[in-house]
Amino acid sequence: GAGVSQSPSNKVTEKGKDVELRCDPISGHTALYWYRQSLGQGLEFLIYFQGNSAPDKSGLPSDRFSAERTGGSVSTLTIQRTQQEDSAVYLCASRRTGDGGEQYFGPGTRLTVT
Amino acid sequence: AQSVTQPDIHITVSEGASLELRCNYSYGATPYLFWYVQSPGQGLQLLLKYFSGDTLVQGIKGFEAEFKRSQSSFNLRKPSVHWSDAAEYFCAVGFMEYGNKLVFGAGTILRVKS
Numbered sequence: 001g002a003g004v005s006q007s008p009s010n011k012v013t014e015k016g017k018d019v020e021l022r023c024d025p026i027s028g029h030t031a032l033y034w035y036r037q038s039l040g041q042g043l044e045f046l047i048y049f050q051g052n053s054a055p056d057k058s059g060l061p062s063d064r065f066s067a068e069r070t071g072g073s074v075s076t077l078t079i080q081r082t083q084q085e086d087s088a089v090y091l092c093a094s095r096r097t098g099d100g101g102e103q104y105f106g107p108g109t110r111l112t113v114t
Numbered sequence: 115a116q117s118v119t120q121p122d123i124h125i126t127v128s129e130g131a132s133l134e135l136r137c138n139y140s141y142g143a144t145p146y147l148f149w150y151v152q153s154p155g156q157g158l159q160l161l162l163k164y165f166s167g168d169t170l171v172q173g174i175k176g177f178e179a180e181f182k183r184s185q186s187s188f189n190l191r192k193p194s195v196h197w198s199d200a201a202e203y204f205c206a207v208g209f210m211e212y213g214n215k216l217v218f219g220a221g222t223i224l225r226v227k228s
Binding site: 031033035042043044045048050055056059091093095102103104105106107108 | 146158159163212214219
């Protein structure tokens with residue numbers, strides 16, 4: 001079946017612009033996660049959704065970062081007023097409730113802020 | 115705080131040789147344990163997981179890992195490495211009370227010599 005998909009695969013933006021990154025989880029997966037992978041920080045958790053609510057936003061690095069999920073499916077991660085340190089690969093993962101902790105990852109969106 | 119340590123940043127092995135990648139975690143209870151592999155430009159692929167039961171788990175591509183509670187370790191092994199195993203390997207722990215979010219180690223880059 002279809003896996004987790006993310007778009008765009010690559011995004012180059014100028015410092016100060018806003019960007020939106022999209023994640024389509026596996027159908028039926030109620031849990032959705034965003035992670036960031038950067039050279040200096042490794043793989044970091046950003047936010048977790050259960051359904052449309054986000055019980056854990058503890059990894060969002062600043063108030064410039066926000067995320068939403070609609071219909072228990074698609075999620076959008078928005079970064080406002082991008083900074084060069086936001087350059088990273090943003091990974092989305094989904095998990096089926098009751099499936100232990102196993103998460104299925106998308107291919108990621110590579111964000112470059114110039 | 116939860117943490118995951120992969121003490122080896124780089125490892126080089128000869129093709130056909132055995133491999134062990136180390137992983138230690140810090141947590142008060144038994145978490146879910148995972149090993150993921152990432153090839154250049156690719157997303158994260160799950161190699162294997164441990165939730166409970168038999169402490170020696172088998173994964174894909176001939177990999178196995180052993181959970182040792184007394185050492186808080188979950189080392190990844192392969193008896194004979196193939197050139198195609200060259201990639202970056204991440205150990206991760208999932209914490210059920212935190213929505214199963216994953217905390218990753220820093221990763222180990224495996225180079226295979228022919």
